[in-house]
Amino acid sequence: MNYISVPKRREDVNIDGNLELTKAIVENWTGKSADIILRDFVAGKIKGLSLSCDGMCDSLQVTQAILGPLKRNPPAVNNYDEVLKRVVTEVDAKEIKTINEAIDDAMAGFFVIFFEGQKTALSFSVQGFEQRSIDEPVSEVQERGSREGFTENFKTNMTLIRKRLRSPDLRFEILTTGVTGNNRICLCSLNGRVDEKLLDEVKKRIGNAEFDTVLSTGYLQPFLDTDYPSFFSGVGITERPDTMVAKLCEGKVGIVLDGTPYAIYVPHIFAENLHSFDDYAERPFFATFIRLLKLLSFLISVLLPGMYVALTIFHQELFPGDILFSILSQELQTPFPVMIEAILIHLIFEVMREAGLRMPKTVGHAVSIVGALVIGDAAVTAGLIAAPMLIIVALTAISSFVMPQIYGPVAVLRLVFIVIGGTLGFYGIILGLIALVINMTSISPYGIPYTAPFSPITLKAFRDFIWRQGWKKMSKKIEVDEMRR
Numbered sequence: 001m002n003y004i005s006v007p008k009r010r011e012d013v014n015i016d017g018n019l020e021l022t023k024a025i026v027e028n029w030t031g032k033s034a035d036i037i038l039r040d041f042v043a044g045k046i047k048g049l050s051l052s053c054d055g056m057c058d059s060l061q062v063t064q065a066i067l068g069p070l071k072r073n074p075p076a077v078n079n080y081d082e083v084l085k086r087v088v089t090e091v092d093a094k095e096i097k098t099i100n101e102a103i104d105d106a107m108a109g110f111f112v113i114f115f116e117g118q119k120t121a122l123s124f125s126v127q128g129f130e131q132r133s134i135d136e137p138v139s140e141v142q143e144r145g146s147r148e149g150f151t152e153n154f155k156t157n158m159t160l161i162r163k164r165l166r167s168p169d170l171r172f173e174i175l176t177t178g179v180t181g182n183n184r185i186c187l188c189s190l191n192g193r194v195d196e197k198l199l200d201e202v203k204k205r206i207g208n209a210e211f212d213t214v215l216s217t218g219y220l221q222p223f224l225d226t227d228y229p230s231f232f233s234g235v236g237i238t239e240r241p242d243t244m245v246a247k248l249c250e251g252k253v254g255i256v257l258d259g260t261p262y263a264i265y266v267p268h269i270f271a272e273n274l275h276s277f278d279d280y281a282e283r284p285f286f287a288t289f290i291r292l293l294k295l296l297s298f299l300i301s302v303l304l305p306g307m308y309v310a311l312t313i314f315h316q317e318l319f320p321g322d323i324l325f326s327i328l329s330q331e332l333q334t335p336f337p338v339m340i341e342a343i344l345i346h347l348i349f350e351v352m353r354e355a356g357l358r359m360p361k362t363v364g365h366a367v368s369i370v371g372a373l374v375i376g377d378a379a380v381t382a383g384l385i386a387a388p389m390l391i392i393v394a395l396t397a398i399s400s401f402v403m404p405q406i407y408g409p410v411a412v413l414r415l416v417f418i419v420i421g422g423t424l425g426f427y428g429i430i431l432g433l434i435a436l437v438i439n440m441t442s443i444s445p446y447g448i449p450y451t452a453p454f455s456p457i458t459l460k461a462f463r464d465f466i467w468r469q470g471w472k473k474m475s476k477k478i479e480v481d482e483m484r485r
Contacts, residue, residue, distance in 0.1 A: 013099045018116040018446050019049045026051060034105070040068060041067065044074025047116040049103055056109035058128025065091045066124055072381075079123055092125040102184050131156070137239045139404060144281040149239045151235055152231070154184055154258035160241035161188060165248065169193075179389035181428025183214040188244070188254035195251060202253050202266060211240030217257050217264045224266050226445045231409035232435075236268030243277060261277060267445040269452050271465055273298075273403050276322050279468060287468040295466070298396065301410050305342050306429055308392050314425035338389070339422030345385055345393050346415060353397075374397040397406045 013025060021056055023038055026159040030036045035054040042048070048070075052062070066088055075082040084093060102112045102121050102450055134156065138148035150157045158172055169191040176182050185206060189199055202224065204323030209223040217237070226234045236252075239261050244254050247265045256264045274294045279287040312331065316324055334341060399408050414437070420428040443450035452458060453465055463469040 014097055014120050015099060015102070015114065015121055017115075018115050019047060019114055022099060022114055023049060029099075030397060041070070041457060043070040044076075046075065046078050046113060046174075049105045049114040051112040051114070053106050053109065056107070056127065056129045057111050058126045060073075060109050061091070061126045062124075063127065064165075066113070066126070074411070078117055079116065080115070080120065083122065090448065093122050095120045096123050105178075107182075108184070134160070140238065140240050142240075142241070142277045143441050145240065145277040146242050148241060150241060150256070150261040150263055150469045152259050152261055154186065154256070157241070157256050157261075157263070157327070158186060158188075161244055161248075161254075163242055164245045165190070170248070175203070177209060177220075178211045178213040180212045183211075184258040185214075186256040186258075186287070188248055188256060190248045190251070193249060193251040194253060194428060198251075198267075199253055202255070206255075214257060216260050217255065220255065221264060224264070226443050226450075228305050228443050230439050230443050231413060232270065232406065232440060232450065234268050234445065234450060236265045236272060236445060238265065238404065240277065241264065243414055246277075267448045267449060268444075269450050270440060271451075271453070273405050274466070275464075280471075284468045284470050288466060291466050291468070294402050297399040298406075298410070301397075301402075302401035302413045303429065304396050304399075305346065305392055305414055305419055305432070306419075306421035308389075309339050309342050309418055310421035310424075310429055313422060327386070327388050330388060333383045335384065336388050337422075339418060341385060341389055342392075342418045342422070343415060345389060346396075346418070349393060349397055350411065374483075379452075 004273045015022065019040070026036070026038060037050070037052045037054055039050045040047070041050060050067070050375055069087050070083070073087055075087055077473055080095060095114070096105065097120050102123065105123045109125075109129055111126045112121050113124075114121045119188050131153045132151050134148050134151055140149075148160060150160065162170060166192070167230065171187075171189050171191055173189075175185045175187065175375065178233075181183040187199070187202065187206075205223050206220065209220065211219060214220065221233065221235045224235050238247075243263065244263055248254055252265045252267065254261045254263055274291045275446050276290075281288075311318055312327060316328070331338060331341075336344065342438045380387050380390055385458065396414065401413075402408055403410070417429060420432045424431070440450045441449065449456060453462055463473060
């Protein structure tokens, strides 16, 4: 057997029509992995080589639609055009020019065939790997919205978006990232609505991101986010196709990653945390009430523990006499200062929340029971924690779940304001709140202020900020450029 020189893996190697060399390169690059299937076949007088990944292709479709027709009705000449037009006509196929593409396609579930003497190969779309069925979104439960959520399957997610937005202006663009993983990323946009500069900037940032492999959209988020340091993010997250379609219609760019049910979109502003799909299905007055409730919950979850600590330590005169006597009588029985007590009980709550989140669902409820009954009640009875503090923590915890998209920033800010309130009092709370607002107004992802339309004020956009107008007026779209101005 003649010696065959095999090039290195990362080099782009063109297909030269030599099946023996092609087979040697694939075996060398894949290390003869057990799931990589290379098989020689003959179609009439033409020699061929097939490449696939075990378990990734639909074996029945490969046999009935590709290999079967090739052997029963072989092409008269060594030409791919005749194969596609006369022999294999029911399967989507494309021509590829490099062995790198052939291996990447095979690992994505495509079935690749090489013909002797041909300097290209055919890649057939016959994916057949196991996948999770379309199910209801877990983190974005809506009362009147769709029950369909994104899945880990790349094409299924694209189909869910296309099914809801049947417009020729909807654009999907496939990119790849990850040195080892070759992960596929789909950019979604609506032509005529999206700013081309925004789309180019997103492509540039993804292209500049260097990864070994990308397993979650969270890997991409820092590269797409604003560079200004802040607790809040200019990248939105969703697992609902209808929400993604709504964002595309607003001129945003969606990013769908193969292998994860969570998609992201840019730019994202704070007001979107107050909105949900149900807001647009309910009557305007009720949607406005719910948004005000969410805003109040945000303020409670961030400020209430710190304000309670500040008032208890520095500003007792602001409490009515009876309430002050009740609070102080219970706080004096606890061994910890009020600030330390607040930090301790919030850390215990976060530990229980994390444990309930990570544990199996069958035993997850036990964590809640232990936390609420055993730890909470026993701690108050034993005098380790004052009952008013436990009420504050419970109210804060419930309020923080009203806007789950920003739970992370809220949890950290809550502890920050407890420390500020315990050291600087109510005046420190006011200064901290001013600093937080200044920080939020300084964020401008992709030229759109994070606090829009409140700062800077855009009067037309106020019709869907806190107050939501009826659909007769809402149907008139607002251009994204108005927010930029």
